[in-house]
Amino acid sequence: MTPKVRVRFAPSPTGPLHMGGVRTAFFNYLFAKQHGGDFILRIEDTDSKRFVKGAEDYIMDALAWCGIRFDEGIREGGKYGPYRQSERKDIYLKYAMQLVENKHAYYAFDTPDELEEMRKRLEDEKSSVRQYNALTRGYMKNAYTLPESDVKARVEAGEAYVIRFAMPENEVVTMHDMIRGEISVNTNDLDDKVIFKSADGLPTYHLANIVDDHLMDISHVIRGEEWLPSLPLHVLLYRAFGWTDTMPEFAHLPLLLKPDGKGKLSKRDGDRLGFPVFPLAWTDPETGEKSSGYRESGYLPEAFVNMLALLGWSPGTEQEIFSTDELIQAFDMENISKAGAKFSADKAKWFNQQYLKVCEDGKLAEMFKPILLQNNIEINDDYLIKVIPHIKERIVLLTDFWEQAAFFFKTPVEYNQASLNKHWKADTTQTLLNLAERLNNIPENEFTAHHTEEVAKEFITQNNLGMGKVFNPLRLVLTGTGGGPHLFDIVELIGKSETILRIKQVRGL
RNA sequence: GGUCCAUUCGUCCAGGGGUUAGGACGCAAGAUUUUCAUUCUUGAAACGGGGGUUCGAUUCCCCCAUGGACUACCA
Numbered sequence: 001m002t003p004k005v006r007v008r009f010a011p012s013p014t015g016p017l018h019m020g021g022v023r024t025a026f027f028n029y030l031f032a033k034q035h036g037g038d039f040i041l042r043i044e045d046t047d048s049k050r051f052v053k054g055a056e057d058y059i060m061d062a063l064a065w066c067g068i069r070f071d072e073g074i075r076e077g078g079k080y081g082p083y084r085q086s087e088r089k090d091i092y093l094k095y096a097m098q099l100v101e102n103k104h105a106y107y108a109f110d111t112p113d114e115l116e117e118m119r120k121r122l123e124d125e126k127s128s129v130r131q132y133n134a135l136t137r138g139y140m141k142n143a144y145t146l147p148e149s150d151v152k153a154r155v156e157a158g159e160a161y162v163i164r165f166a167m168p169e170n171e172v173v174t175m176h177d178m179i180r181g182e183i184s185v186n187t188n189d190l191d192d193k194v195i196f197k198s199a200d201g202l203p204t205y206h207l208a209n210i211v212d213d214h215l216m217d218i219s220h221v222i223r224g225e226e227w228l229p230s231l232p233l234h235v236l237l238y239r240a241f242g243w244t245d246t247m248p249e250f251a252h253l254p255l256l257l258k259p260d261g262k263g264k265l266s267k268r269d270g271d272r273l274g275f276p277v278f279p280l281a282w283t284d285p286e287t288g289e290k291s292s293g294y295r296e297s298g299y300l301p302e303a304f305v306n307m308l309a310l311l312g313w314s315p316g317t318e319q320e321i322f323s324t325d326e327l328i329q330a331f332d333m334e335n336i337s338k339a340g341a342k343f344s345a346d347k348a349k350w351f352n353q354q355y356l357k358v359c360e361d362g363k364l365a366e367m368f369k370p371i372l373l374q375n376n377i378e379i380n381d382d383y384l385i386k387v388i389p390h391i392k393e394r395i396v397l398l399t400d401f402w403e404q405a406a407f408f409f410k411t412p413v414e415y416n417q418a419s420l421n422k423h424w425k426a427d428t429t430q431t432l433l434n435l436a437e438r439l440n441n442i443p444e445n446e447f448t449a450h451h452t453e454e455v456a457k458e459f460i461t462q463n464n465l466g467m468g469k470v471f472n473p474l475r476l477v478l479t480g481t482g483g484g485p486h487l488f489d490i491v492e493l494i495g496k497s498e499t500i501l502r503i504k505q506v507r508g509l
Numbered sequence: 510g511g512u513c514c515a516u517u518c519g520u521c522c523a524g525g526g527g528u529u530a531g532g533a534c535g536c537a538a539g540a541u542u543u544u545c546a547u548u549c550u551u552g553a554a555a556c557g558g559g560g561g562u563u564c565g566a567u568u569c570c571c572c573c574a575u576g577g578a579c580u581a582c583c584a
Contacts, residue, residue: 014583047583076570112582130569131580180514188581189512197582205584229513229579255578262576310533312526318532339515339521340577347521347534357547394546404546419544434510471543479565483545 003246005222006036009063009070010209012044016282016291017062018255019343020224020265022487023308027253028222029068030309030324030331037219041073042212043084046202053285056084062279066301067324072157080216085208092203095211095241096163096196104240105195108142108150108164131191134169163196165206165233165240173232178220178251178333185232193233206230212236213248222251225265248389251333254312255340265343267291275345279304298397299348303355307348311341321354353396361388368401375402377409386493390485404484408493411502412480419482423472429506432473435459436503442496452499456488478502487495 009025011017017025032039041063043056060075072078082088098205099105110118115132118140122130129135137144142164143151155161171187195207203211213221231250238247256265259273270277271292279301281293294304306322314337315322315330322330356364365384372379387408394404439452460470475487478499484490489500 010584014584044584050583108582110582115582123510126510130511137535161580164582177514182514185513194582199582204582209584224578225514226578227584231513254515257577264578297559311521316523318523320522320533333521337515341522342520344520344534353547391546393548423544467543469543479544481545485546487543505550 003217003219005032005035005219006040006217007032007037007212007222008042008216009220010042010044010212010223011059012047012050012205013052013059014047014050015052015055015267015284016278017036017059017282018265018267018277019279019294019308021059022062022066022068022279022305023256023311024224025063025068025493026066026305026308027313027331027336030328031222031333032071032222033328034331035062038071039069040078040080040216040218041070042216043074043075043081043086044205045084045086046205046208047246048086048200048202058280058282065279065295066305068305082339085212086202088208088212089202090137092196092208092211093201096203097208099195099240100163102240103165103166105165106143106192107155108137108140108192109146109154109159109161109192109194110141114141120214129188131189132164133167133188135188137164146414160424161198164192165195165237165481167192167233167236168198173235173475175230175231175235175317176250177228178249179336180228180252180338183228183231187232187236190232192497193230195237205295206233206237210234210241214238214241214243214246217246218248220251221248222253225252225255227394228252231434245286251336253335256311257340257342259343259345264340298399299352300355300359300398303352304348307351312337312341321351347387348446349396356395356398357393361385361392364388364392367398368405371399371402372409375406375409383408383493390493394485407479407481407490411498411505412478414480416481419472419476422482423468423476425469428469431463431465432477432503432506433472434463435474436500439491439496439503440500444496447492447499449486450486452491453488473506474503477506 007028009028011021029039031037041060043059045051056074060073064072070076072080073083096105100107118132121129122136132140139145146154158225160243167190168187172180172184173187174184177183193206194204196203231252236246238244247406257263258265258269265277267277276292276294276297278291278293279295281296282291283289295301302323305324306327309322309327309331310320313331316332316335346399362385365381365388368384368388369379372384387405387482391401391405395401435456438455442455456470456474457467460467471487475484476482478487478490478494494502
């Protein structure tokens with residue numbers, strides 16, 4: 001019997017979660033749901049120094065906005081809790097001690113300065129070994145070099161210590177990654193990682209991670225490629241604990257890269273290049289520095305995650321638009337690519353546009369209301385819903401709404417200069433006033449797009465005028481801009497009196 | 510410096526021992542439209558280099574180059 005699929009997303013609350021993290025969470029979620037498994041949120045806050053206030057809530061809020069739901073976690077609870085490593089503090093020392101006892105780990109007392117000195121010395125010697133391991137630990141202050149009684153005395157006296165994993169010497173470790181296949185590394189190239197530190201009584205990531213994944217019955221670890229180099233350590237840790245038979249499968253996702261230049265996408269890139277890197281806007285509590293978010297920039301969460309899913313994964317077909325449910329069906333670890341993917345802000349916008357085009361009018365109306373309120377427009381639901389079909393194919397981001405549709409809600413106060421120069425001739429004012437008179441004769445209940453257009457066209461033929469010669473300036477006077485939806489749809493929607501009023505404003509031009 | 514991972518249009522992906530190497534974004538041109546946007550059509554645009562294996566490699570193998578990640582008492 002294969003064990004139940006249980007995967008986790010394990011962020012560290014050191015700041016807002018960026019889109020790469022969201023993608024990792026999303027792939028975990030898709031994998032879990034596809035296999036009818038559980039998706040767990042575990043907060044890895046074992047670094048007390050880097051804790052950032054608000055980050056944990058941010059992570060949960062951001063994922064909730066994306067539609068990514070956890071089966072177990074801080075807010076959801078669950079029988080494998082607590083889900084915050086700082087609250088599991090008591091667990092880890094015991095496991096660290098277990099390793100010390102069976103000689104897979106040892107005490108070390110080196111100060112930061114001494115460690116720095118060691119690195120410097122090795123570098124000066126041009127040694128290819130620069131790490132604390134079987135080749136170098138014999139020169140350091142630890143349980144290998146100190147008498148056992150001394151070690152015990154130091155620990156009992158409360159001297160600061162760390163527990164290091166005793167990396168075996170010259171052994172080839174072969175691991176399996178679901179995306180990359182077999183990977184081998186010689187332990188001589190690895191180091192005796194610190195797994196526990198007495199200073200705060202907390203484990204480091206490596207220990208906490210393995211212990212918790214084991215205790216929480218995690219079946220698959222799906223994480224970013226930046227973790228690949230520590231996979232051998234993790235595999236060895238499972239072995240040292242005797243947990244190899246229940247060791248999870250590993251999958252290391254390709255990184256999200258900067259659109260320009262090189263390197264992984266970082267929080268600095270977004271606002272530098274004009275796109276958000278975070279799902280939600282964030283203000284750093286320390287520095288007050290603000291970062292923009294996809295939500296605030298006018299993206300739909302469905303579009304955002306759809307875009308993310310296709311960065312580093314492909315369905316093998318040409319389909320690009322997927323609902324989350326379709327993604328759950330289609331997702332496949334085999335089709336994850338191995339190389340990093342450069343993020344494209346243009347493609348992100350395109351996805352959003354596709355979603356906006358098919359979004360229900362009613363839903364859009366709700367999303368546009370706050371924008372209307374911000375612009376001091378009194379909301380008329382019936383009217384708003386009628387306006388939406390005319391603008392939803394014209395916007396890329398929700399935030400484009402006001403720019404594209406303002407004239408539906410208020411009389412233009414200024415006119416696009418380029419369009420004015422192009423279309424405004426000496427006789428235009430009079431022509432439009434004459435047209436207004438004609439339109440004014442149409443009874444209120446016949447003031448439809450179809451009928452007003454007929455009347456206007458008739459007016460043009462009778463006066464021997466060109467369509468463009470009349471319609472372009474009419475559009476300008478009605479909307480203030482050079483573009484927009486079908487002219488007479490605008491006429492019908494804003495209504496007779498407003499149409500006449502706006503035309504009569506031409507006298508001011 | 511060391512280790513590991515990667516390499517198909519500018520970008521994201523497909524493909525796979527013999528193909529006109531496919532799609533999408535973006536870009537360009539055209540059609541439609543009173544305008545802008547949409548839509549449609551068309552176009553330019555790629556297998557990093559060198560060795561093998563093979564009748565034949567973009568596809569398999571090796572080397573190189575390039576890129577990336579990691580190399581903390583961070584995660």
